[in-house]
Amino acid sequence: MLILLSPSAKISAGAVVCVESEIKGDVTIGARTVVHPKARIIAESGPIVIGEGNLIEEQALIINSYPENIMPDAGLEPKTMIIGTNNVFEVGCVSRSLNIGDNNVIESKAEIGRNVILTSGCIIGACCQINTCEVVPENTVVYGSKCIRRVQSERPQPQTLQLDFLMKILPNYHHLKKTVKGTGAPMRS
Amino acid sequence: MASLLQPDTVVYLVRGEKRIRAPLSLLYFCRYCSELRSLECVSHEVDSHYCPSCLENMPSAEAKLKKNRCANCFDCPCCMHTLSTRATNIPAPLPDDPTKTTMKKAYYLACGFCRWTSRDVGMADKSVASGGWQEPENPHTQRINKLIEYYQPLAHREKQERDRKKMARRRQGMPLAFSEKYGLGTRLQRQRPGGPLSSLAGLSIKEGEDQKEITIEPAQALDEVEPLPEDCYTRPVNLPEVTTLRQRLLQPDFQPANASQLHPRHKHLLMKRSLRCRKCEHNLSKPEFNPTSIKFKIQLVAVSYIPEVRIMSIPNLRYMKESQVLLTLTNPVENITHVTLASCEDDDPDDINSTAKVMVPSKELVLAGKDAAAEYDELAEPQDFQDDPDIVAFRKSNKIGFFIKVIPQKEEDGDVTVSFKIRHDFRNLAAPIRPSDEGGDAQAEAIWLTHHVELRLGPLAP
Numbered sequence: 035m036l037i038l039l040s041p042s043a044k045i046s047a048g049a050v051v052c053v054e055s056e057i058k059g060d061v062t063i064g065a066r067t068v069v070h071p072k073a074r075i076i077a078e079s080g081p082i083v084i085g086e087g088n089l090i091e092e093q094a095l096i097i098n099s100y101p102e103n104i105m106p107d108a109g110l111e112p113k114t115m116i117i118g119t120n121n122v123f124e125v126g127c128v129s130r131s132l133n134i135g136d137n138n139v140i141e142s143k144a145e146i147g148r149n150v151i152l153t154s155g156c157i158i159g160a161c162c163q164i165n166t167c168e169v170v171p172e173n174t175v176v177y178g179s180k181c182i183r184r185v186q187s188e189r190p191q192p193q194t195l196q197l198d199f200l201m202k203i204l205p206n207y208h209h210l211k212k213t214v215k216g217t218g219a220p221m222r223s
Numbered sequence: 224m225a226s227l228l229q230p231d232t233v234v235y236l237v238r239g240e241k242r243i244r245a246p247l248s249l250l251y252f253c254r255y256c257s258e259l260r261s262l263e264c265v266s267h268e269v270d271s272h273y274c275p276s277c278l279e280n281m282p283s284a285e286a287k288l289k290k291n292r293c294a295n296c297f298d299c300p301c302c303m304h305t306l307s308t309r310a311t312n313i314p315a316p317l318p319d320d321p322t323k324t325t326m327k328k329a330y331y332l333a334c335g336f337c338r339w340t341s342r343d344v345g346m347a348d349k350s351v352a353s354g355g356w357q358e359p360e361n362p363h364t365q366r367i368n369k370l371i372e373y374y375q376p377l378a379h380r381e382k383q384e385r386d387r388k389k390m391a392r393r394r395q396g397m398p399l400a401f402s403e404k405y406g407l408g409t410r411l412q413r414q415r416p417g418g419p420l421s422s423l424a425g426l427s428i429k430e431g432e433d434q435k436e437i438t439i440e441p442a443q444a445l446d447e448v449e450p451l452p453e454d455c456y457t458r459p460v461n462l463p464e465v466t467t468l469r470q471r472l473l474q475p476d477f478q479p480a481n482a483s484q485l486h487p488r489h490k491h492l493l494m495k496r497s498l499r500c501r502k503c504e505h506n507l508s509k510p511e512f513n514p515t516s517i518k519f520k521i522q523l524v525a526v527s528y529i530p531e532v533r534i535m536s537i538p539n540l541r542y543m544k545e546s547q548v549l550l551t552l553t554n555p556v557e558n559i560t561h562v563t564l565a566s567c568e569d570d571d572p573d574d575i576n577s578t579a580k581v582m583v584p585s586k587e588l589v590l591a592g593k594d595a596a597a598e599y600d601e602l603a604e605p606q607d608f609q610d611d612p613d614i615v616a617f618r619k620s621n622k623i624g625f626f627i628k629v630i631p632q633k634e635e636d637g638d639v640t641v642s643f644k645i646r647h648d649f650r651n652l653a654a655p656i657r658p659s660d661e662g663g664d665a666q667a668e669a670i671w672l673t674h675h676v677e678l679r680l681g682p683l684a685p
Contacts, residue, residue, distance in 0.1 A: 157338055177302065177337045184301060184482070185463040186338050 043075075045213045050201050053209040055090075059098075064088070064119070068200045071208060073123075080112030085119040085136075089193055089200070094123040097130055101148060118154075120192040127158075137189045155189030227534045235529070236573055236675035239264030244677060250525035251507045253500040254651055257670060259525055260500055265507055270495040273514035276305045280514055281492060292489035295353055299334035300470060300485035306332040306341075308352055332356065332487060344486055359486050361476040373439045497521075527555045530562055530590060530647055532676055535624060539684035540579075542634045547626045548680060554590035554621040556650070562588045563646045564627075573675045574642050581641040582628040584614040593621040631683055642677040 043057045048065035051057070055069045059077025063069065064086035073090045075082060076097045090096065098115040118136040123129060126143045135154040140146065144158045147165035152158075156170050159177035164170070176183050204210070230246040237243045237250060243261045251260045272286040273279060274293035281289075297306040308330050315327040329348035332341040341356075342348070349355030361367075452458075464482050471478045479485055498508040509521040535549040554560045564583035567574040589608050594600075608618065616624035631639045648669040 159336070175338045183463070184337060184339075186340070186343065188340070188342070190338070 043211070045211055047213045049213060050204050051211040051213075052204060053211055055211075057211070066197060066201070068197055068204065070094075070204075077115070079110070080114055082115045082117070084117045085121075087120040087192060087194075087197060088117065088123070089121070089197060090123045091125045093126045095128045096123065097128070098132070099130060099148075122190075122193055124160075137192060139190050155186075157186070157190060227537070232534055232679045233532050234677050234679075235259060235525075236677070237261040237264065242573070247525050247529060247531050251498065252523055252525040252528045253503060253505065253507060254523060254528065255503045255505050256500060257649065257651065257672060259529070259674065260507060262498075264501060265498040266501055267496045267498060270497050270510060271512055271514070272492040272494050274490055275493050276490060278514045280512070286492055289489075291492045293492055294489065296490040297332060297356065297487040298473075298490050299337060299339050300473065300487050301339040301482070302334060302337040303473070304334050304336040305490065306334055306487055309333045310352070311348070313348070330355070341487065344483055346486070356487070358488060359477070363476075369439055528649065529672075529674065530554050530560060530645070532645065532678070534678060534680070537680050540629065540631050540639050540680060540682075541684055542631050545628050545630050548629050549616055549624055549626055550678075551622055551624045552588065552590060554593060557592040557594065558650060559592050560590045561648050562590060564588070565644045565646065567642055567644060567675075576640045576677055577642045578633045578635075578637065579629050579631040579639045579641050579680075581630075581643055583643050584611075584625060584627070586611065586614060588615070588623060588625060590623055591618075591621050629680065634683070636682065638682055639680040640677060641680065642675060644673055645676055646671055646673045648672075 043051075043061040043063065045051050045063045046065045046067075049063045049067045049069070051063060051067075051069040052071040052073075054071030056072075056074040056076070057069075058075070060081035061075050061077050062081070062083045063075075064084055066086050067084060067088040067090070069075070069090045070092045072092045074093075074095045074097070075084070075090070076095070076099070078098055079100045080098045082096065082098050084090075084096075096115075096117070098113070100110075113132055115132050117134045118138075120137045121134060122139045124140060124142045124144075127140045128145045129140060130148045131146045131150045131152060132148060133151045135152055135156075137155050138152050139157045141158060141160040141162075143161045145163040145165075146152070146158060147163075147167075149167035150164050151169045153170060153172045155173040157175045157177075158164060159175065159181075162176050162178075162181045164176065164181070170176075171185070173186050173189055174183055175186050230248055233246060234244040235247050235250060237245065237259045239258075239261060241263060243263055245261050249262065251262075251265065252258070253260050269283065272281045272283060272291065274281075274296055276296045277293060279293065279295070281293075298304070299306050309332075310328050310330050312326040313329045315325065327350065329350060330352050331346075331348045333339070346356075466479060466482050466485060470482075470485060471480070474486070474488060477484065477486075495510045495512075495514070497506060497510065499506050506521050507523045508519060510516075510519050531553045533551045533553070535551050537548050538546045540546055552562060564585075566581050566583050567577070591608075610618060614625055616626060618624075627641075627643075629639065629641055649672050650669050
């Protein structure tokens with residue numbers, strides 16, 4: 035029995051999602067997540083599940099798209115993109131990765147390919163592109179024009195102050211998308 | 224089209240000690256010798272030292288004491304960016320009452336680029352925002368200081384003997400420390416080929432002081448060396464822990480092989496320099512003393528005296544076919560300039576790079592002066608120059624566009640290069656004007672300058 039998933043976004047109570055953001059497809063957004071205007075979350079070839087406490091800034095693009103050389107109607111099973119808690123997607127970044135852990139920071143204009151799996155505490159520096167097929171170990175920092183890496187000793191702090199501030203200020207200037215009551219935090223598979 | 228405005232497409236030839244071809248934006252013009260000068264035919268002198276991040280000025284003596292490093296700012300040992308101080312609140316017990324804890328501020332250094340923090344190397348957080356951070360001591364400092372103390376009087380004695388022999392014609396006004404401090408930079412030093420010890424000699428000793436004999440123990444050679452660890456060849460390398468060569472060599476005292484021993488160092492100071500023409504000893508460029516100011520007290524750059532040639536458009540160039548290239552000439556001075564172009568003779572020694580024949584307009588081109596207020600002055604009549612439309616494409620305030628004909632001579636893969644001579648009149652407003660007897664027009668005399676210009680027009684069209 036196929037249950038047709040309603041193509042609307044499921045926004046948990048407590049999340050702040052601005053109306054000007056573009057959310058397409060089956061997207062679930064956890065509590066305390068802030069989605070800025072002009073952010074784009076597009077679930078083309080499968081659902082996207084976003085955890086709690088994430089910060090998705092302007093012009094960020096989180097997209098679950100078809101892999102490059104495969105036609106859309108080849109009957110591929112849709113893969114769910116899972117994003118954990120306390121991640122920061124800075125302005126203009128592009129994330130196609132299917133699995134992102136907790137406390138990661140993807141800086142401005144960084145690009146992550148589909149086959150990269152970010153664990154926790156990783157920082158992808160500004161304008162760095164990672165298109166490899168790998169699991170990035172914990173607490174890795176990728177920086178510089180040549181995308182060199184190093185391991186830092188502590189994970190980046192969750193942006194609680196910033197999130198609280200935005201959750202207070204954004205509703206003053208933007209209309210918000212309606213939340214769905216009582217879905218709670220989505221389960222991470 | 225921005226590629227045509229790249230600085231190295233049009234180069235001017237500088238006839239100095241070496242023949243240098245450089246774009247006009249990198250050249251200076253000595254208006255006393257009336258010649259172009261490049262960075263290699265001027266002498267560079269240090270004006271002042273300053274820190275690039277806190278912009279603090281430092282006199283040269285203090286800079287030398289601190290080994291040319293800033294006292295307040297640090298460099299990240301990992302990516303060489305400037306470190307910033309961050310504060311956290313940590314609970315700490317009150318000194319009066321150990322049971323209660325209060326929030327105290329703790330400071331640590333962090334890099335915004337690579338996310339390195341001072342906690343990575345084990346440096347404890349400090350309770351003061353600045354001044355609490357120390358660089359690690361070099362274990363060999365004592366020995367090095369002793370050696371320097373021993374060699375300084377020797378060097379000084381050697382230098383004095385050499386001076387006495389040569390009967391130095393030293394200028395009386397210059398203090399002793401000045402000429403030694405800058406080594407081979409000043410004119411005096413260059414004439415005397417000094418040995419390596421002469422740079423040490425000027426450091427501190429006063430003349431005539433009674434030197435005591437300092438003895439040092441000679442270095443002892445060891446027979447046994449510490450053996451390598453047993454698993455040196457079998458242990459897998461932990462890549463994030465190994466330092467790169469650049470990180471290692473930035474700390475020549477320690478050269479740590481492990482990233483956990485990379486301590487931050489104080490930031491290097493930068494310096495402001497002034498340039499001086501070697502022939503006439505006039506200053507060509509003298510910046511302001513204040514590090515926050517980018518202006519110059521004296522700025523004799525070539526762009527403000529010599530008309531500049533720029534390439535505006537290039538058609539498809541074909542082998543042995545004549546094409547027209549559109550160039551622009553800009554007049555930087557405020558009076559009318561007359562420019563004549565001439566193609567190079569066949570046996571011109573300067574003409575080594577050109578791969579095409581060029582036909583330049585033979586008539587004299589007149590350039591209007593640069594008038595800063597022209598765009599606001601609506602009543603001004605446009606000046607009427609009789610322009611030949613075959614030669615002059617357009618004219619706009621102090622700029623003129625003209626055509627040259629190019630015939631590429633070589634069919635190879637490289638760029639088509641042409642060269643020609645440009646001759647213009649230059650009014651030297653710096654020279655003192657001789658008062659004429661009739662009390663007439665005190666116009667400066669115009670002299671004619673000739674420059675050799677080379678243009679790189681790009682590859683032949685396929």
